[in-house]
Amino acid sequence: MTTHTPQNEAEAACIIADAGERRVPLSIVGAGTKRGLGRFTQTQDVLSSAALTGITLHEPAELVIAARAGTALAEIERKLAEDRQRLPFEPMDYRPLLGTSGEPTIGGVAATNLSGPRRIKAGACRDSFLGARFVNGRGEVVKSGGRVMKNVTGLDLTRLMAGAFGTLGFLTEVTFKLVPLPETESTLVIPGLSDRRGIEALSAGLGSPFEVTGAAHLPAGIGDEKARTLLRLEGFESAVRYRVSALAETLRDFGKASILETQESKRLWREVRDATFLASPTDTAIWRISVAPSKAPSLTEALGPKLSARWFHDWGGGLVWLSCSAAQDASAALVHEAARSAGGHALLVRAPEAVRAAVDVFQPQPAAIMKLAQAIKASFDPSGVLEPGRMHAGT
Amino acid sequence: MSEIAFPAPDRKILARRAEIVAGLRRVLPEGGVIEKLDERRAFETDALTAYRKVPLAVVLPRSTEEVSAVLAYLHEQGVPVTPRGAGTSLSGGAIPQEDAVVVCVARMNRVLEIDFPNRVARVEAGVTNLAISNAVADEGFFYAPDPSSQLACSIGGNIGMNSGGAHCLKYGVTTNNLLGVRLVLVDGTIVDLGGAALDAPSYDLLALVCGAEGQLGIVTEATVRILRSAEGARPVLFGFSSSEAAGAAVAAIIGEGIVPVAMEFMDAPAIRICEDFAHAGYPLDVEAMLIIEVEGSQAEMEAELDKIIAIAKRHAVTVIKESKSAMETALIWKGRKSAFGATGRVADYICMDGTVPTGQLPYVLRRTSEIVASYGLRVANVFHAGDGNMHPLILYNVNDPAEQRKAEDAGADILRLCVEAGGCLTGEHGVGIEKRELMGCQFSKIDLDQQMRVRQAFDPAWRLNPAKVFPLDARA
Numbered sequence: 023m024t025t026h027t028p029q030n031e032a033e034a035a036c037i038i039a040d041a042g043e044r045r046v047p048l049s050i051v052g053a054g055t056k057r058g059l060g061r062f063t064q065t066q067d068v069l070s071s072a073a074l075t076g077i078t079l080h081e082p083a084e085l086v087i088a089a090r091a092g093t094a095l096a097e098i099e100r101k102l103a104e105d106r107q108r109l110p111f112e113p114m115d116y117r118p119l120l121g122t123s124g125e126p127t128i129g130g131v132a133a134t135n136l137s138g139p140r141r142i143k144a145g146a147c148r149d150s151f152l153g154a155r156f157v158n159g160r161g162e163v164v165k166s167g168g169r170v171m172k173n174v175t176g177l178d179l180t181r182l183m184a185g186a187f188g189t190l191g192f193l194t195e196v197t198f199k200l201v202p203l204p205e206t207e208s209t210l211v212i213p214g215l216s217d218r219r220g221i222e223a224l225s226a227g228l229g230s231p232f233e234v235t236g237a238a239h240l241p242a243g244i245g246d247e248k249a250r251t252l253l254r255l256e257g258f259e260s261a262v263r264y265r266v267s268a269l270a271e272t273l274r275d276f277g278k279a280s281i282l283e284t285q286e287s288k289r290l291w292r293e294v295r296d297a298t299f300l301a302s303p304t305d306t307a308i309w310r311i312s313v314a315p316s317k318a319p320s321l322t323e324a325l326g327p328k329l330s331a332r333w334f335h336d337w338g339g340g341l342v343w344l345s346c347s348a349a350q351d352a353s354a355a356l357v358h359e360a361a362r363s364a365g366g367h368a369l370l371v372r373a374p375e376a377v378r379a380a381v382d383v384f385q386p387q388p389a390a391i392m393k394l395a396q397a398i399k400a401s402f403d404p405s406g407v408l409e410p411g412r413m414h415a416g417t
Numbered sequence: 418m419s420e421i422a423f424p425a426p427d428r429k430i431l432a433r434r435a436e437i438v439a440g441l442r443r444v445l446p447e448g449g450v451i452e453k454l455d456e457r458r459a460f461e462t463d464a465l466t467a468y469r470k471v472p473l474a475v476v477l478p479r480s481t482e483e484v485s486a487v488l489a490y491l492h493e494q495g496v497p498v499t500p501r502g503a504g505t506s507l508s509g510g511a512i513p514q515e516d517a518v519v520v521c522v523a524r525m526n527r528v529l530e531i532d533f534p535n536r537v538a539r540v541e542a543g544v545t546n547l548a549i550s551n552a553v554a555d556e557g558f559f560y561a562p563d564p565s566s567q568l569a570c571s572i573g574g575n576i577g578m579n580s581g582g583a584h585c586l587k588y589g590v591t592t593n594n595l596l597g598v599r600l601v602l603v604d605g606t607i608v609d610l611g612g613a614a615l616d617a618p619s620y621d622l623l624a625l626v627c628g629a630e631g632q633l634g635i636v637t638e639a640t641v642r643i644l645r646s647a648e649g650a651r652p653v654l655f656g657f658s659s660s661e662a663a664g665a666a667v668a669a670i671i672g673e674g675i676v677p678v679a680m681e682f683m684d685a686p687a688i689r690i691c692e693d694f695a696h697a698g699y700p701l702d703v704e705a706m707l708i709i710e711v712e713g714s715q716a717e718m719e720a721e722l723d724k725i726i727a728i729a730k731r732h733a734v735t736v737i738k739e740s741k742s743a744m745e746t747a748l749i750w751k752g753r754k755s756a757f758g759a760t761g762r763v764a765d766y767i768c769m770d771g772t773v774p775t776g777q778l779p780y781v782l783r784r785t786s787e788i789v790a791s792y793g794l795r796v797a798n799v800f801h802a803g804d805g806n807m808h809p810l811i812l813y814n815v816n817d818p819a820e821q822r823k824a825e826d827a828g829a830d831i832l833r834l835c836v837e838a839g840g841c842l843t844g845e846h847g848v849g850i851e852k853r854e855l856m857g858c859q860f861s862k863i864d865l866d867q868q869m870r871v872r873q874a875f876d877p878a879w880r881l882n883p884a885k886v887f888p889l890d891a892r893a
């Protein structure tokens with residue numbers, strides 16, 4: 023195994039062009055913290071963004087930042103905090119779940135469309151992703167998008183790169199929209215609700231005018247003996263104070279809520295974001311299931327007992343994090359079918375290599391969509407050198 | 418720049434018109450095909466009215482299945498297709514070509530499902546933008562992207578152009594509010610992308626389709642997010658003695674961590690034109706005006722306004738005027754949203770749509786005036802300042818071909834300026850035919866080739882809206 027660590031974009035382009043000629047597939051890594059995510063594939067060589075670092079543009083008054091792909095997310099967050107700003111989409115940290123170490127890179131965030139609880143209000147990573155530079159599988163440096171919020175000039179290749187897991191291009195530089203850091207945050211906690219009631223409460227909160235920025239339901243046994251339904255509010259001090267009481271009043275019928283102030287609220291949402299409740303035992307499989315919130319209770323009612331699973335809900339109920347035994351292929355067929363029939367999809371986030379090599383990790387797609395996906399893959403990477411098979415066989 | 422070119426029509430297709438019309442009649446029910454010349458003329462242009470081409474035929478399908486049957490038939494016959502919604506495109510995106518069949522989704526105008534618990538609505542592609550908000554207004558909800566043309570334009574067209582509006586500063590543009598589409602591919606295959614969940618597996622094909630200007634498929638249904646309206650909203654007018662001061666105030670507001678729901682800019686000519694039309698109470702003795710809207714409870718709005726007013730004062734604001742009633746609010750927005758229509762009463766115009774980094778606004782505004790003046794023309798500026806999306810309206814006389822050419826040349830110079838300033842050619846109106854030949858100043862050949870290969874993954878033979886977006890001579 024060889025690890026290539028290009029010092030700049032031009033070197034990266036040469037390495038990929040060469041790999042294309044020799045037909046040697048490359049796996050792409052930033053810090054490798056999410057290496058275990060996706061189908062397990064055997065690649066000989068590794069292409070690393072580790073040497074492509076540094077913030078290349080930060081205009082606080084324009085709410086925009088650009089950085090080379092290997093820049094540590096932590097460095098970017100530190101820099102932004104100095105100017106009281108942040109990335110809008112609250113990227114989750116997979117290290118607790120996947121048991122990895124190292125500093126996640128901004129390129130990895132983009133390539134996996136990494137989005138946290140604030141997705142419900144501020145959009146996903148792809149929504150803030152304004153521009154990219156990347157090397158395609160032909161060894162060409164391509165630029166897409168730009169640094170401005172509004173841009174419909176040509177096809178949106180930038181958002182296409184988000185969540186493509188490196189299969190379409192090796193990101194070298196990414197540009198994101200920012201938001202101001204709120205003055206404060208508070209979380210309303212309603213105890214003791216069933217999944218169904220809890221998600222009704224979240225829907226009522228999200229359907230209120232109070233701009234809920236986090237909406238999760240933790241069943242009993244997830245981080246506490248009692249079930250907890252959480253609604254987060256962020257903003258200027260006075261506004262948050264007002265909204266907390268107005269929201270509690272709106273949700274009165276769901277029971278008496280307690281309030282978590284800033285620090286406690288932050289701590290709890292970090293656990294929700296990173297799904298740390300499910301991190302141990304470390305030998306279980308972890309699924310990430312995305313459906314419309316109202317479909318989630320039936321899904322967990324059906325899957326839960328069958329798989330002896332533990333789970334909780336983020337994104338107003340619609341994002342289900344579920345842990346079950348990794349035996350029997352992590353029940354992949356069952357989970358994918360449950361997600362599909364609920365109109366959503368499931369991703370096997372954690373499982374032993376053998377399982378990830380044997381089953382569909384991503385939700386299987388209808389033939390017409392796979393055909394498009396394969397044609398798109400070929401348009402970027404005709405010789406199939408970039409992360410072949412990381413998402414689906416053939417892409 | 419010379420006049421915008423159209424590819425020469427395929428004579429073989431023109432010669433087979435009667436046969437193709439008969440074929441379309443076989444796959445569509447009575448009344449679904451328009452073939453009389455005077456009726457086809459209604460579809461010869463969009464809001465870029467200086468250019469027109471009468472299409473081969475027009476079809477008005479009523480369902481996804483009908484769209485699919487039409488596309489399968491035209492695919493088999495090798496006939497180009499121009500998708501069309503309401504035909505309000507400002508970049509010529511919906512202008513057909515003589516050898517193409519227009520597939521207009523305007524009759525597919527049903528709201529299919531409103532789902533308040535999941536905060537989504539599923540609608541047919543021909544539903545107008547405003548009809549979505551109207552359908553959910555009783556429960557206090559709305560659909561966020563609000564193009565000024567919202568009374569007329571369709572959600573299918575909004576998706577085609579990734580349209581925006583005044584309130585996108587806070588709520589994002591179409592792509593940020595779209596969760597799923599039903600799409601008919603060029604050969605008639607029907608696919609569903611996304612749905613009511615907040616993300617989708619596999620590649621983000623939805624992102625590609627949004628803003629693709631009808632080149633990847635025809636959208637027949639859309640699932641969009643609906644949001645609960647704020648408790649209250651209040652626009653405030655801020656007058657300044659120079660465009661530079663107004664531009665600097667915008668940058669300072671965002672720089673201090675305040676993102677109002679809307680920040681709209683008008684210069685003196687635009688203020689006059691809109692005030693004459695809407696009688697909204699705009700100040701006439703200023704060089705530039707910002708309409709800044711805040712949202713929330715009374716107390717929240719006041720707190721935010723206090724901060725904004727303090728910043729405006731530091732930037733030599735000369736007039737501050739708050740809306741005092743729902744009626745005044747409606748008038749203020751009516752004036753802004755009818756800016757293009759009101760300008761049209763005064764002169765013919767072409768509307769540019771470049772975006773620049775907000776810090777560059779003062780410079781780009783000044784250069785824009787200089788450029789237009791150098792062609793001996795006039796300009797009115799009205800635009801979304803918070804996100805740097807400029808709309809210089811270049812005034813000219815459409816019956817004077819020389820003047821039209823000058824206006825187009827000035828427009829092209831302004832767009833090049835936007836790209837040089839770190840921005841892009843189009844923020845929300847799309848490339849269409851209008852900016853097609855300028856793509857090379859924003860993208861390299863490699864960039865464009867990659868985009869065109871992705872286009873070909875959907876439409877290998879270039880049959881869907883083929884003369885749009887990509888420079889004619891850049892194609893393989």
Ligand SMILES: Cc1cc2nc3c(=O)[nH]c(=O)nc-3n(C[C@H](O)[C@H](O)[C@H](O)COP(=O)(O)OP(=O)(O)OC[C@H]3O[C@@H](n4cnc5c(N)ncnc54)[C@H](O)[C@@H]3O)c2cc1C
Binds near residue numbers: 578581637757845
């Ligand atoms: C007075 C005025 C004000 C405007 N204000 C704004 C504004 O504030 N913000 C803004 O963003 N735009 C604005 N526009 C531009 C225009 O209204 C938008 O681009 C709008 O989204 C077009 O919608 P439409 O239904 O008219 O689409 P059309 O003009 O019919 O088509 C637009 C494009 O989408 C494609 N298309 C249409 N329907 C489909 C479909 N079902 N499937 C696939 N492709 C399709 C077409 O081929 C074409 O390329 C304005 C226009 C006018 C005339």
